[in-house]
Amino acid sequence: MSTAFFTFLAAFxxxxxxxxxxxxxxxxxxxALSVFGVLMAIIFVxxxxxxxxxTQAIINSGLVTSxxxxxxxxxxxxxxxxxxxxxx
Amino acid sequence: MRxxxxxxxxxxxxxxxxxxxxxxxxxxxxxxxxxxxxAARYIHGTARDTGAANVVAAxxxxxxxxxxxxxxSVIYTTVCGVALLFAxxxxxxxxxxxxxxxxxxxxxxxPFILLYASSIIVMGHLSPGGGFQGGAxxxxxxxxxxxxxxxxxxxxxxxxxxKETIESSGALLFTAIGLIGLVTGGAFLxxxxxxxxxxxxxxxxxxxxxxxxxxxxxxKVGAGLSTLFYSMVKxxxxxxxxxxxxx
Numbered sequence: 001m002s003t004a005f006f007t008f009l010a011a012f013x014x015x016x017x018x019x020x021x022x023x024x025x026x027x028x029x030x031x032a033l034s035v036f037g038v039l040m041a042i043i044f045v046x047x048x049x050x051x052x053x054x055t056q057a058i059i060n061s062g063l064v065t066s067x068x069x070x071x072x073x074x075x076x077x078x079x080x081x082x083x084x085x086x087x088x
Numbered sequence: 089m090r091x092x093x094x095x096x097x098x099x100x101x102x103x104x105x106x107x108x109x110x111x112x113x114x115x116x117x118x119x120x121x122x123x124x125x126x127a128a129r130y131i132h133g134t135a136r137d138t139g140a141a142n143v144v145a146a147x148x149x150x151x152x153x154x155x156x157x158x159x160x161s162v163i164y165t166t167v168c169g170v171a172l173l174f175a176x177x178x179x180x181x182x183x184x185x186x187x188x189x190x191x192x193x194x195x196x197x198x199p200f201i202l203l204y205a206s207s208i209i210v211m212g213h214l215s216p217g218g219g220f221q222g223g224a225x226x227x228x229x230x231x232x233x234x235x236x237x238x239x240x241x242x243x244x245x246x247x248x249x250x251k252e253t254i255e256s257s258g259a260l261l262f263t264a265i266g267l268i269g270l271v272t273g274g275a276f277l278x279x280x281x282x283x284x285x286x287x288x289x290x291x292x293x294x295x296x297x298x299x300x301x302x303x304x305x306x307x308k309v310g311a312g313l314s315t316l317f318y319s320m321v322k323x324x325x326x327x328x329x330x331x332x333x334x335x
Contacts, residue, residue, distance in 0.1 A: 010112065043111075050216035051144045054208070058224040063313060066231045070320045 006046060013039045030068045037061040138279055139286030140213040140295035148218065149301040153277035156301070157262060160308055164259060167312040171319045185238035194236045201229050205310075212302035213295035219305030226306070227313035239321050248318065251311040258307030265297050265304065 019032035037060025044053035123131060130147055140146040148156050209222030233242040269278030279296040280286050287294030
């Protein structure tokens, strides 16, 4: 596997991780986390850990995303996160 | 306050960079540098000791079978906890699901997804995968059912009791296979020393207890994760609701 491809994956991994942690919109954060999981699974395959890659792909992209979406749809939204007040 | 927060962020950045550098090392080291320590012992001894082609499965279900039982009971406890938390929850109205085309497409796909999940479970000792991964794929099918057919579709056909029974019998099967080892005079979860046939390496019937334990874990994880999702959704049939449109 070429190093350039791995570099691209790693850089994109950082972008999705930052999006997941810093996005204002909760849904965008959940989807970014899902993309993060898929990229992580590809990286696990490159690092020759197919067992872990299978688990990562299914759990992180399938089940965790759906559980987050259920939790999102069943909780109340009361404005923005108060933790972010001093950032703006 | 602000300085403290910035310091925290700087620390988090440093930690991330260190971990990223560590991950980066994985691509630059050569895999043929020579394997030493416990890894060498596992790689050289797996075929002789267990007859399984997948070293990871052999370690999970033979050498470290007891740890896997502990891991499985962690999932069991989690599912019990979530089901308990949402036990008092009143059900909401169920949706009718997505359009006709999506429903038919899903109906065509489901057998293949289930076949894939079963192959991951049954061939866990031959190829990458195993009970946990295959069970998770099975649970994903029920999640897809909830999304595409509406949440009452699967809950009306497979009652939570059935899933709980499958999960518990998976755990019981795992423990019973372990107890066979005790009965024959070995340790708990003994594999080939307890008389289980090792078989030919690479054949479907090989690896002694490993395929059976894979099936037990698959039952447990599949039913458990599905229960987890449905106890969070918790949408049963609403008696006041009109029947969904015919498909």
